[in-house]
Amino acid sequence: MQENLISIQIVPFRDNHLKDAAVLVATRYRTERALNKSLPARFEDAGAVASLLQDYTKERAGVVAIRGGRLAGFLTYMLLSGGGGRTAYVPDWGHAADSIDRRETYRTMYASVARRWVTSGYFTHAVTVLAHEREVMDTWFSLGFGMIEINALRDVNPISEGVAEVEIRRVGPEDIDLVLTLRVALQRHVAAAPVFIPLIIHRGRKHYEQWLPDSTNALWLAYRDGDTVAFMELEPSSRLGVVMPVFDETTVTITGAFTKEDIRQHGIGAALLNHSLEWARSAGYKNCAVEVESTNIVGSSFWHGKGFKPVCYSLARHIDERIAWAHEDRNDADLCWNPHPPPIYVNSAVQSQA
Numbered sequence: 001m002q003e004n005l006i007s008i009q010i011v012p013f014r015d016n017h018l019k020d021a022a023v024l025v026a027t028r029y030r031t032e033r034a035l036n037k038s039l040p041a042r043f044e045d046a047g048a049v050a051s052l053l054q055d056y057t058k059e060r061a062g063v064v065a066i067r068g069g070r071l072a073g074f075l076t077y078m079l080l081s082g083g084g085g086r087t088a089y090v091p092d093w094g095h096a097a098d099s100i101d102r103r104e105t106y107r108t109m110y111a112s113v114a115r116r117w118v119t120s121g122y123f124t125h126a127v128t129v130l131a132h133e134r135e136v137m138d139t140w141f142s143l144g145f146g147m148i149e150i151n152a153l154r155d156v157n158p159i160s161e162g163v164a165e166v167e168i169r170r171v172g173p174e175d176i177d178l179v180l181t182l183r184v185a186l187q188r189h190v191a192a193a194p195v196f197i198p199l200i201i202h203r204g205r206k207h208y209e210q211w212l213p214d215s216t217n218a219l220w221l222a223y224r225d226g227d228t229v230a231f232m233e234l235e236p237s238s239r240l241g242v243v244m245p246v247f248d249e250t251t252v253t254i255t256g257a258f259t260k261e262d263i264r265q266h267g268i269g270a271a272l273l274n275h276s277l278e279w280a281r282s283a284g285y286k287n288c289a290v291e292v293e294s295t296n297i298v299g300s301s302f303w304h305g306k307g308f309k310p311v312c313y314s315l316a317r318h319i320d321e322r323i324a325w326a327h328e329d330r331n332d333a334d335l336c337w338n339p340h341p342p343p344i345y346v347n348s349a350v351q352s353q354a
Contacts, residue, residue: 008105010112013062013076020071021064022050024096029244032130036309038155038287040248043093052093052244063112065097065105073097073105075113079122088117090127092243092312103139110143118319126316128243137313145315147294151243152308153251156280156288159306164267168275171219171231176208178221182231186258195295203256211235218279222259222272230259232272234280237289245311246289252280254290257299264298273306
């Protein structure tokens with residue numbers, strides 16, 4: 001083990017590493033597709049992966065592990081800032097390692113980039129792996145990461161069981177207030193235990209005013225006894241910048257769905273999904289994707305029960321932000337404990353009066 005660690009050299013990701021890195025990613029993807037034939041074939045080609053790496057990592061920030069003069073692994077990343085804080089994110093196509101001591105290759109690469117991330121104020125670290133990569137997931141778990149999201153996929157064939165008879169209609173501009181009410185209810189659901197996502201509304205009125213006129217998007221409302229009780233929205237995966245198994249023109253992604261709590265388990269969500277799948281088939285899609293928080297017990301159970309199979313898992317780790325000042329380079333003199341305290345001189349007169 002120690003010999004392998006010593007033999008690995010970590011260097012910056014450069015243009016000359018692109019081809020070999022793409023080959024490693026394409027190999028990973030071929031293994032995933034062999035287990036799930038519904039995945040698009042596009043990224044079995046190393047050339048397609050290389051284009052993806054070029055397009056999404058213009059500066060190719062990252063590192064490469066060199067062993068015996070050859071590329072043994074690589075790790076590229078994006079630095080994201082926004083409402084969710086500062087996150088260093090490694091996408092599913094942004095990492096790979098060969099089969100020789102893969103665990104330690106990943107651990108060594110992460111140790112190299114993690115210091116840089118934290119020094120730059122990026123305390124949340126995230127990575128996406130393909131569903132079959134159990135060894136790789138275990139490696140990230142060993143580094144303090146935990147699962148946060150699941151990307152799942154199914155074909156667009158209809159569901160045959162548990163579908164309610166409900167009124168479903170496509171949303172128009174006049175229905176935005178109804179959609180926003182259900183959107184808030186969805187955000188309240190994921191803000192509760194055990195998901196705990198902050199209740200922030202990212203898709204408001206302005207978003208839907210711009211989003212609805214695009215006919216490639218679809219948003220459906222379900223009605224029961226005249227009341228709106230559920231919604232489901234979809235858009236093309238190819239423009240979302242999602243994970244490799246979903247990033248394809250033949251795949252549509254569900255970007256929002258919610259059924260009111262008091263009427264769940266009555267087939268209304270299934271009816272909305274069936275309606276959405278029918279629309280997707282008519283639009284020429286072959287697959288339907290969804291992303292769900294792994295802690296969303298209700299949501300993950302629903303999608304799993306409707307034939308969605310995991311294709312990617314996203315993992316994350318949040319670093320204690322006190323490391324920004326309580327780091328390894330602190331001087332002893334700045335610590336509460338001082339191994340070399342200065343001498344203390346006691347006034348003898350004061351001491352005698354005591």
